[in-house]
Amino acid sequence: MKKEAILEFKGISKKFGKQTVLSNVSFSIYENEIFGLLGRSGAGKTTLLHILLGLVEEDKGVILYKGRKIRPNSFAMKKKIGFAAQDTSFYPKLSVEENLWYYGRMYDVKRKVLKERITRLLELFSLQRARKVSASKLSGGMKRRLDLAICLIHDPDIIILDEPTTGLDIILSDQIWDMIKRIKEVGKTVIISSHILHQMQQHCTTFGILDQGMFYDHKGLYSFAKKHKIKSLERLFVKFLQ
Amino acid sequence: MIMQTFLNTWKNLKNIFRSWVSMSMLIIGPLLIIAILAFSFSSSGFRNVKLGYVNEAEFEMDSLVDSLSYMGKFYPYTNLDVCKDKLMRQALHGCLHIRSLGGDRVGIEAHFDNGREIISLILLENLKSAVIEKENVIVESATEGMLSQVSSVALLMDEGEALLYEMINSLEVQRRQLVDARARIHDAETKYDNALYDAHRNYDSLIVNSGEYGEDAVDEIESARTRVTNTITMMHNLRSTALYLNDSYTADQISSNINYLEDIEDDLWTLQYNVQSDMGVYKSRLGDVDDILDDADDAQVYFDDALRELNTMIITLDSRLVSLRSTKDKIYEQKNKMKEVAGMGTDALLHPFEFEYKPLFSGSKRINKEITPAVAEISEEKKRDLINYGSTQILFPLIIAILVCFIAVILSNIIVLDEMHSPAYFRGFLIPAFRQVFTASLFLTSFVIMFLQIGVLLLVAHYSFYLDVFENIWTILPVVVLIGVVFSLYGMIIAYAVKNKASSLLVCTFLLVITFILSGTIFPIERMSAFMSALAGSLPFSVSVSMLQQSLFYGIPLSQMGNQFGLLLVHVVFTAIVLAIVRFISELRKGRLV
Ligand SMILES: Nc1ncnc2c1ncn2[C@@H]1O[C@H](COP(=O)(O)OP(=O)(O)O)[C@@H](O)[C@H]1O
Ligand SMILES: [Mg+2]
Numbered sequence: 052m053k054k055e056a057i058l059e060f061k062g063i064s065k066k067f068g069k070q071t072v073l074s075n076v077s078f079s080i081y082e083n084e085i086f087g088l089l090g091r092s093g094a095g096k097t098t099l100l101h102i103l104l105g106l107v108e109e110d111k112g113v114i115l116y117k118g119r120k121i122r123p124n125s126f127a128m129k130k131k132i133g134f135a136a137q138d139t140s141f142y143p144k145l146s147v148e149e150n151l152w153y154y155g156r157m158y159d160v161k162r163k164v165l166k167e168r169i170t171r172l173l174e175l176f177s178l179q180r181a182r183k184v185s186a187s188k189l190s191g192g193m194k195r196r197l198d199l200a201i202c203l204i205h206d207p208d209i210i211i212l213d214e215p216t217t218g219l220d221i222i223l224s225d226q227i228w229d230m231i232k233r234i235k236e237v238g239k240t241v242i243i244s245s246h247i248l249h250q251m252q253q254h255c256t257t258f259g260i261l262d263q264g265m266f267y268d269h270k271g272l273y274s275f276a277k278k279h280k281i282k283s284l285e286r287l288f289v290k291f292l293q
Numbered sequence: 294m295i296m297q298t299f300l301n302t303w304k305n306l307k308n309i310f311r312s313w314v315s316m317s318m319l320i321i322g323p324l325l326i327i328a329i330l331a332f333s334f335s336s337s338g339f340r341n342v343k344l345g346y347v348n349e350a351e352f353e354m355d356s357l358v359d360s361l362s363y364m365g366k367f368y369p370y371t372n373l374d375v376c377k378d379k380l381m382r383q384a385l386h387g388c389l390h391i392r393s394l395g396g397d398r399v400g401i402e403a404h405f406d407n408g409r410e411i412i413s414l415i416l417l418e419n420l421k422s423a424v425i426e427k428e429n430v431i432v433e434s435a436t437e438g439m440l441s442q443v444s445s446v447a448l449l450m451d452e453g454e455a456l457l458y459e460m461i462n463s464l465e466v467q468r469r470q471l472v473d474a475r476a477r478i479h480d481a482e483t484k485y486d487n488a489l490y491d492a493h494r495n496y497d498s499l500i501v502n503s504g505e506y507g508e509d510a511v512d513e514i515e516s517a518r519t520r521v522t523n524t525i526t527m528m529h530n531l532r533s534t535a536l537y538l539n540d541s542y543t544a545d546q547i548s549s550n551i552n553y554l555e556d557i558e559d560d561l562w563t564l565q566y567n568v569q570s571d572m573g574v575y576k577s578r579l580g581d582v583d584d585i586l587d588d589a590d591d592a593q594v595y596f597d598d599a600l601r602e603l604n605t606m607i608i609t610l611d612s613r614l615v616s617l618r619s620t621k622d623k624i625y626e627q628k629n630k631m632k633e634v635a636g637m638g639t640d641a642l643l644h645p646f647e648f649e650y651k652p653l654f655s656g657s658k659r660i661n662k663e664i665t666p667a668v669a670e671i672s673e674e675k676k677r678d679l680i681n682y683g684s685t686q687i688l689f690p691l692i693i694a695i696l697v698c699f700i701a702v703i704l705s706n707i708i709v710l711d712e713m714h715s716p717a718y719f720r721g722f723l724i725p726a727f728r729q730v731f732t733a734s735l736f737l738t739s740f741v742i743m744f745l746q747i748g749v750l751l752l753v754a755h756y757s758f759y760l761d762v763f764e765n766i767w768t769i770l771p772v773v774v775l776i777g778v779v780f781s782l783y784g785m786i787i788a789y790a791v792k793n794k795a796s797s798l799l800v801c802t803f804l805l806v807i808t809f810i811l812s813g814t815i816f817p818i819e820r821m822s823a824f825m826s827a828l829a830g831s832l833p834f835s836v837s838v839s840m841l842q843q844s845l846f847y848g849i850p851l852s853q854m855g856n857q858f859g860l861l862l863v864h865v866v867f868t869a870i871v872l873a874i875v876r877f878i879s880e881l882r883k884g885r886l887v
Pocket of ligand 2 (some may be wrong): 093096097098213214
């Protein structure tokens with residue numbers, strides 16, 4: 052059974068000045084996957100995600116959502132995507148609950164629905180006890196969980212996480228991956244960019260690598276791994292990029 | 294340690310000069326301010342200064358207006374209140390009330406809007422010196438006038454003296470002529486009398502003699518005598534005849550008759566002679582009478598001549614009288630003038646003007662109400678405090694405007710920068726909302742805070758400084774809000790254009806400094822160069838200060854400041870458009886399209 056692609060990138064190219072960041076990138080992401088976007092620092096992972104989010108305009112190419120061409124910048128698309136950047140993004144002076152309420156209302160979630168959802172999200176991310184605490188006073192792990200909660204506040208189909216565990220210690224990383232799994236369990240599609248390969252190997256269902264503007268999907272990677280008898284993704288990565 | 298200090302200084306300088314905003318602010322900023330200063334204050338003249346005057350003294354304004362024309366234009370008014378009303382509305386810079394103080398003394402009341410303190414003081418200073426100059430001219434001309442009066446009096450006296458001398462001479466001549474004439478008339482009179490007497494006498498004798506002989510007496514006598522002679526001749530013939538006839542008797546008879554007749558003939562001769570001589574005397578008497586009559590005629594001519602001479606004399610005297618009278622009048626006039634000058638007093642002479650400064654604003658209504666004795670059960674100390682407040686009130690429109698601008702710029706700048714530097718800023722781009730929503734809400738945020746601060750400011754002005762805030766709240770509030778809005782927008786524009794907090798604040802400070810330089814509070818707008826004056830006069834700060842002055846001091850309603858209010862609105866709209874553009878460019882620059 053061939054699953055329907057929820058997102059399809061077709062021939063996306065992007066240059067910053069003379070520097071080619073993405074060149075003719077094409078791949079698909081299927082529903083309820085955890086898609087791992089790999090690549091060295093500066094490979095263009097964030098740029099690609101920002102194009103999907105409508106924060107950066109592509110030079111060429113189209114993006115299809117469920118087979119239909121979309122404008123990433125449209126409000127409809129924004130409502131379907133939840134995003135958490137490497138740095139958390141919320142108002143430090145507002146409490147956990149206030150932040151969730153603010154973003155929920157900004158996404159036009161009905162008050163009643165929002166109230167329930169906040170309770171559920173607080174529970175999901177174990178933030179119930181911190182609900183009244185000002186966001187700036189949260190620990191690093193809690194901040195990240197709050198960011199994830201905010202990212203889910205409008206109940207998006209697709210969750211995009213840009214390097215969610217970079218700079219976190221093992222315990223925090225594990226917590227985050229735990230959360231990501233739970234998100235997948237609810238039926239969401241998750242796209243994660245990272246260069247922490249062992250975590251990606253452990254948790255992701257599909258991969259793709261960005262390198263020097265080119266995208267290589269997991270099929271290509273598997274055949275490459277077989278050919279070179281490489282088992283660890285890390286080894287594959289290093290070998291591949293050589 | 295010294296090395297480290299220098300190293301750090303070097304590093305700091307590098308840091309500063311690598312941020313183009315800080316660098317341009319540090320280098321270009323002061324230069325810009327100096328350029329604006331130089332450009333604004335390069336001229337020494339006045340722009341758009343309008344002064345009204347009410348001339349109740351028939352005072353000759355032209356020279357004063359001329360000497361002050363460098364300051365501005367002068368407009369005549371018939372009513373001081375109308376003029377002062379224009380002054381309150383800042384359509385005029387001053388009103389001169391010119392009154393007569395009696396004599397040539399003129400009172401000049403200079404009404405100035407002390408609310409616009411600096412320009413008023415400058416204008417007043419200039420006016421004062423012009424008046425003193427004019428006063429000097431007047432004193433000079435008065436002195437000159439007096440001197441010329443004195444010399445004209447001297448001239449008049451010379452004239453009078455000459456006239457009197459002439460009069461004396463002509464009177465003496467006339468006297469002599471009169472004496473002469475009198476003598477001649479006297480002469481003629483005697484002659485006339487004598488002739489008349491002679492005439493009478495001759496006439497009488499003529500009358501006496503004319504009765505004895507007729508006009509033809511001599512002829513009758515002669516014919517009688519001829520007849521006698523003829524008879525004698527005839528008788529002689531007769532006697533000869535008789536002799537011849539020898540009739541001697543008869544001859545003798547005849548001879549005796551002849552003798553008799555010859556006697557008669559002789560008598561007749563005598564008689565004829567007598568009558569003839571008598572006739573001659575009579576004729577000469579007649580000639581005498583004729584002569585006398587001629588003399589009488591001569592005398593008449595004399596009389597006529599004398600009369601004519603007397604007439605000319607009267608005419609000459611009359612004309613002399615006329616010139617004497619005019620001289621007398623002139624002397625009288627001159628005398629009065631000199632009396633006037635003498636009565637003027639030294640002060641009036643040296644100070645023909647009484648110059649008085651009348652400040653337009655004498656404290657708010659509320660202060661004046663507190664001070665009035667009807668309400669007053671206030672101590673002297675309180676009263677003094679209140680009067681003191683009255684003078685500080687002048688500063689309030691400016692203080693309010695400055696505070697509002699300060700608060701608005703800095704507050705909105707900080708609010709926008711806080712948002713932009715907030716970790717949450719990024720997430721804003723993911724939210725399905727227009728960017729304008731964020732900008733608008735940032736503006737509203739700063740507006741709400743600003744509004745609260747404005748409220749506090751106005752309450753303080755009302756309750757602590759006794760300004761008529763509430764009475765004019767519907768003018769003051771819109772003005773304060775609009776100026777606040779404009780400066781909030783400025784602050785936001787700066788924040789979007791310059792994202793570094795320190796640099797942004799620096800730009801705000803420069804903006805405020807430039808605003809104050811061009812606000813007319815440091816240097817009056819009226820003294821700036823033409824272009825800068827026009828520019829500065831239409832900047833929102835100066836417009837709102839002007840509106841606040843009008844409404845706080847004189848209670849002028851907003852409806853009468855339509856133009857200025859409109860200008861503020863234009864500023865709001867214009868600044869809002871600029872903000873929209875700058876915000877768009879600013880968010881585009883990051884490579885993001887929103
Ligand atoms: N707004 C931008 N302007 C210019 N260059 C950019 C911009 N954003 C990213 N880049 C460049 O594009 C390249 C890819 O960056 P990025 O997508 O952030 O890499 P990654 O997320 O994989 O580390 C980098 O070399 C970066 O310098
Ligand atoms: Mg990245």
